[in-house]
Amino acid sequence: MLPPFPENLDKDQEKQYTAAWWNIFFLVIGSIKALLLVICVIFVFLLFDIQPTAFWKKKEINYTTxxxxxxxxxxxxxxxxxxxxxxxxxxxxxxxxxxxxxxxxxxxxxxxxxxxxxxxxxxxxxxxxxxxxxxxxxxxxxxxxxxxxxxYAPQEVGRRATIDVAEVEWYILNIE
Ligand code: HEC
Structure with missing residues (x-):
């Protein structure tokens, strides 16, 4: 599992060497654990739609609901x-x-x-x-x-309605 020891190590040096490798190994495992924890927390936040900023942001009133x-x-x-x-x-x-x-x-x-x-x-x-x-x-x-x-703006009058030509009573204008 560990890379081969350098040659000519005495017993103590061998121990130190092994210990150093184990330290690195646990450091890596520890980092992975921390990373997983962060991912889990993010996941929980996403899952329950928690917005971290909501904790310090002033709540806005939603007037539509x-x-x-x-x-x-x-x-x-x-x-x-x-x-x-x-x-x-x-x-x-x-x-x-x-x-x-x-x-x-x-x-x-x-x-x-x-x-x-x-x-x-x-x-x-x-x-x-x-x-x-x-x-x-x-x-x-x-x-x-x-x-x-x-x-409370003035009510808009809008356009006049379109004339329905069929409904109009036409008459001859008598100019006299
Ligand atoms: C310090 C008292 C006071 C406050 C505060 C006040 N008003 Fe008035 N307002 C009056 C009085 C007095 C009248 C006249 C009431 C009457 O004619 O019966 C009046 C009349 C009005 C009228 C009728 C005007 C008209 O031509 O008939 C409107 C509209 C009005 N106020 C809107 C507002 C608005 C908008 C605010 C907030 C910005 C406001 N008022 C705050 C005292 C106040």
Whole structure:
């Protein structure tokens, strides 16, 4: 198993030589064991879909799976058809920001009833800041505007429907 000893070794040297080979042998076995362990750990992580980064990353709320959104504090925090029932606001990204900053003085329904462009919403915010003591929204303002623009934009009128020629009642224009 071991390569042949060099010639002319005395008993002690022979022992040392053998021991050295055994050391190398165990080192190799130990490395293979460590490697197998690492592979096993990776395998377990893959098998159970564990993401190691999840341990130190902040959990992101997944707004698309509304039914699994957990932090429901009271019964009024129900979400139905994507609408947060008690405030009447769309439950989506930045909802918490809007709830925190926009429902202190009036109901969220006042917001949900209104439609405006981003600029329009910004003007309303400026108006409330100038006359109603609404505070400075700072870096939260763009996010709040994102939310308002996304959900409470003016309804699009779209194209007029195509004319169904067969259905039109034609008449002769009488110019006189
Ligand atoms: C400091 C109190 C306060 C806060 C906070 C506040 N508002 Fe208002 N808002 C008012 C008052 C007061 C009115 C006028 C209510 C009325 O006319 O009955 C108003 C009116 C409105 C209106 C109706 C405007 C109209 O033309 O009818 C909308 C829409 C609105 N707010 C949206 C928001 C949004 C969006 C936020 C969050 C960025 C917000 N409000 C935060 C005080 C506030």
């Amino acid at each position: 509304k039914s699994t959104y957990v932090p429901i504090v009271d019964a009024d925090d129900r979400i139905e058809n994507g609408i947060h029932v008690s405030s009447g606001l769309k439950f989506d990204e930045n909802f918490e920001l809007v709830r925190a900053n926009c429902t202190a003085c009036h109901s969220g329904k006042l917001i949900a009833q209104n439609r405006a462009t981003r600029e329009g919403w910004q003007q309303m915010i400026r108006w409330m800041q100038a006359t109603q003591n609404l505070w400075d929204l700072g870096s939260k303002e763009p996010k709040i505007l994102d939310y308002l623009e996304k959900h």
